[in-house]
Amino acid sequence: MDKKQCTVEELICDDSFLAFYEKTDPAAIRYWSEFSRENPDQIEKIEEAIRMLDGFRVHLPEAEFLEEQHRFKQSLYHKVSTKTTRFRYRWWSWTAAASIILVLGFFIAYTIKSVDGVGTDNDIAAQKQVSAWQEVNVEFGKLKKINFPDGSSVVLAGGSTLRYPQVFRKDSVVVELQGEGHFAIQRNIERLFTVRTAFTDIQVLGTNFLVEEKGDAQHQISLFSGKISLPHPHSADRTILSPGDKAIVHRSGTITVSSFSNLYSSDFVKGVLAFDKADFEEVQLKFKRYYGIILRHEGTVQNWELTGRYENMTAEDVLNTICHIKGKKYRKTADNHYVLY
Structure with missing residues (x-):
């Protein structure tokens, strides 16, 4: 399926997009992150698909969500003859109708649950707040410190951009970094904190580390305390860094690990x-x-x-x-x- 030509309905049934949405597959996360950056005209469609999935997830139990998702996928890809223009028109009309019926079904289910006190206006406002993102851009020649809601923080170098959720989820949080930053992450064994860069996803529990750019094709990650893990591009294995380790992550996803002196760990935040x-x-x-x-x-x-x-x-x-x-x-x-x- 051509990702650029697919509809929102097809997108939410795509296995790789679902893995990206659920954050279960690093390869899918990297693919769709790069796809968004390289195809800004597709961002609106991707955001609409995410909003639709969020709506399904928020207002239905897990089992019902998966069942409805399966039914929708089956209906969307139901084999209909496309030998003539007339049949093609009918197929697309039927697909659109099925989509509308499904969305209406979710809306009705939500309305019924609202009467019982579930899915109220407060829930909607809370969901919008959870999905809201903050974006910080730093001028060249400046440093800027950002304090996160959980007490963690990052100092950004000039020319860097950081996107992070306005409200952190209880189980996981993802922030997106373009540029360089020194992170100090509060330890929370119940929450997985991920820093997403152009080349990799850095997963941490509680740690102090620095992300730097080494030209256009490499990132360097230096770990001062705690532990972090980095995914491999073509396997489920991960590289674990310990204090004093630095990893060079190449654009291809390959990782080279070596040691460094920890004497000047605070240099970055001091400028x-x-x-x-x-x-x-x-x-x-x-x-x-x-x-x-x-x-x-x-x-x-x-x-x-x-x-x-x-x-x-x-x-x-x-x-x-x-x-x-x-x-x-x-x-x-x-x-x-x-x-x-």
Whole structure:
């Protein structure tokens, strides 16, 4: 089935979409997250499908929900002859009618339950509140701390975006990060906390860790305390990180784990600029996030590796130090634009 051409009714019967909705399959979660980012014109349809599933789930017991879902799926994919245009028209008309009847059935069931005190206006308001999301965007050159409803927090680097639910569910919560952030998650054995990035889902119970970008194709996750687990792209296995471990997660989903020094675990939240064997692409990215500066290099960049820690220093002070180490010079070409040569 072409995901771009499918209807909302077909979407809520798609096995991979249901796994994405139920958050039971990391591969499905990654697929639909990437699908949404790559096809913004499909987001409205996806959100409508989620709202429909939410409505079914909220107002029906689990067994009834699964039974109705199965009946709907059977009716939607019922084999009807499509040899002529007339039959095709009838099939789509019948499908639309079946969808309307099903939705009306849910509405009637909800109305009846409302009379008994279930599914009241307060329930509807609560459900809307649970499904509401907050989005925070941080300017380049700034840091911003976000406090979550459960007492957890994150410090975001400049140019980062975080989406998180306004109200946390009791059993699980998912936040979405684009960019870099230092997370301090309160331990709660009854709630699974997941940080979703472009490349992976980081699952935690209670921990302190840092997510950084290493160019366009890699993320680095450094763990300071607690434990986190990362999914493998092609199996049900997971990689478990312990304090002092850092994982490089590639765009393909492959994971490389090594150790790091935990001496400067608070550098990020203090706004300290630190590099550990960084290539020039990473240096560019850090300068943009920390100072709002666009940094370029004339000519090819080969065998570039930088290690250093820069605290309470201006961008030009850091550039002077880097140029001294690398035997380079720099010039300012425009506001917030610098070139190394």
